[in-house]
Amino acid sequence: MFFLIFFVLTAIVLLIFQTTIFPLFSVAGVQPDLVLLATVGYSLVAGRQRGLSFGFFLGLLQDVLSGGLLGTNGFIKGFVGYVVGVFRQQVADRSFFFPSLAIFFGSLLNGALYFLIARVLYADKYSWWFFVRTTTLETTYNLVLGLVVTGAVGVACQRKTGLVNKLLKKVTVLISDRV
Template sequence: MKRIIIVIVEIFLCFLLQTTIFQWFSLARVVPNLLLILTAAAGFTKGRKEGLLTGFLCGLLIDLCYGYTVGLYAFVYMTIGYLNGFCHRIFVKENMTIPLILVGISDLVYFFLYYVFEYLLRGKLNIGFYFVHKGLPELIYTVIVSVFLYKLLNIINEKTEKKEEEEVF
């Protein structure tokens, strides 16, 4: 139960940071996608189910606050969390290379799905333009911020696991 509360608090904090404070630090009119980092981290540190659930809650929160149709972002984030869950078996806490690569790939998947649902279905076919002006800057910014956020999430996860082990014994 405590883990669920901690995940919900993490989601709200990342959402608030992404939509308020990081708006002041936007580079090239993009902000890092903290909820994507959180979803990807939940997937490859805790597995497919946790990644799917975290992705659903993150996407639903964005849908309810900013989306035109409820469910679009929930689907995108759920997909990212679930796919990152497949890498749970190769996850090593000390290694930062795999999480950074997975966050980068997750951001590419996010951009592609966002492009398909928001632009391609409306007849806007210039994916190169959108990738250079929106996708690539967000990808770089998100990967850089993920170094720091991932370390913080790892510390929180370790403390939560220690408390759960202490309660069992």
């Protein structure tokens, strides 16, 4: 429950930043996708099913706030959350590079899905070059900011694990004293 509350509050703050502050720092019309970063982070911690739900919920909220086609970001972020959750289960090594790889591939998948949907809906409005330029810039932005977000998630997880371990030790001592 702690993870869900932590991530929902974090995601809402990130969504507010993404829609209000970060457009001021866009490069060539591209800004980092903070909702994607939150989805990747949550999927790495909670797994594929929760990552899917979390990504869909935040993507839908992003669609509502951005005024875009309702459901596009919900579908994309949900799918990315699911794939990253599957990726988490398949990789045994949880080194420093693991979250970076997840952010990198999640950003590429996000860009590719968005491009495919845009090409289907808007025909020739978006070119291949637009996809490459936008996805490259957004992926770079996401990697830089993702390391900060991933670090915050890691600290929160370590604190929670430490609290749970302390609680379990106290419960074990209480039970052993009574027996």
